[in-house]
Amino acid sequence: MRRGARKNACVGTRLLARIQPVVDLYFSQSRPAASRMQGTLCKWTNYMSGWQQRWVVLDGSTLAYYLAATEVHQGCRGSFKVTSCDIHVHPTDHLRFDIVMPGGRQVLYLKASSTVERQQWVVALGTSKQEEEGNIGKCNATTL
The missing domain is CATH 2.30.29.30 (Pleckstrin-homology domain (PH domain)/Phosphotyrosine-binding domain (PTB))
Structure with a gap:
């Protein structure tokens, strides 16, 4: 894996880790x-x-x-x-x-x-x- 691709994959993982609590909160409040x-x-x-x-x-x-x-x-x-x-x-x-x-x-x-x-x-x-x-x-x- 190229270094740039590895860096982008890490950025995506960090981004998902940041937004996941917000997504979970939205779903927990919006629907049973x-x-x-x-x-x-x-x-x-x-x-x-x-x-x-x-x-x-x-x-x-x-x-x-x-x-x-x-x-x-x-x-x-x-x-x-x-x-x-x-x-x-x-x-x-x-x-x-x-x-x-x-x-x-x-x-x-x-x-x-x-x-x-x-x-x-x-x-x-x-x-x-x-x-x-x-x-x-x-x-x-x-x-x-």
């Missing part, structure tokens, strides 16, 4: 723990590149993914509302779960590093959907 989660998952990209690690953030009903945790400031690579999606666990791959967009034409294939982590993500996504659907119902009931 059940509808908030973040971590590294593998995302299926295509047959040429296969599975690629991505930093994934669930904040309320929004799921966003980034190239890496250190690149959150550059913006997400994709995001969507999970309330309109279906979550499927894979029947044979115990690390994988799929998020199916409305109409089934687009699917986000994700893999966790363990079955426990997969279960945590599936529960958090399901809870997020339920919370958001409950909030929508409350809004509709009060506006009638």
Whole structure:
């Protein structure tokens, strides 16, 4: 590794260490723990590149993914509302779960590093959907 590249990697690590408490504070105050989660998952990209690690953030009903945790400031690579999606666990791959967009034409294939982590993500996504659907119902009931 070149010296400049090593120096940049160290700067990125120090920057992440500085901003992580702020990110944690934001997430702890903005959402209940059940509808908030973040971590590294593998995302299926295509047959040429296969599975690629991505930093994934669930904040309320929004799921966003980034190239890496250190690149959150550059913006997400994709995001969507999970309330309109279906979550499927894979029947044979115990690390994988799929998020199916409305109409089934687009699917986000994700893999966790363990079955426990997969279960945590599936529960958090399901809870997020339920919370958001409950909030929508409350809004509709009060506006009638």
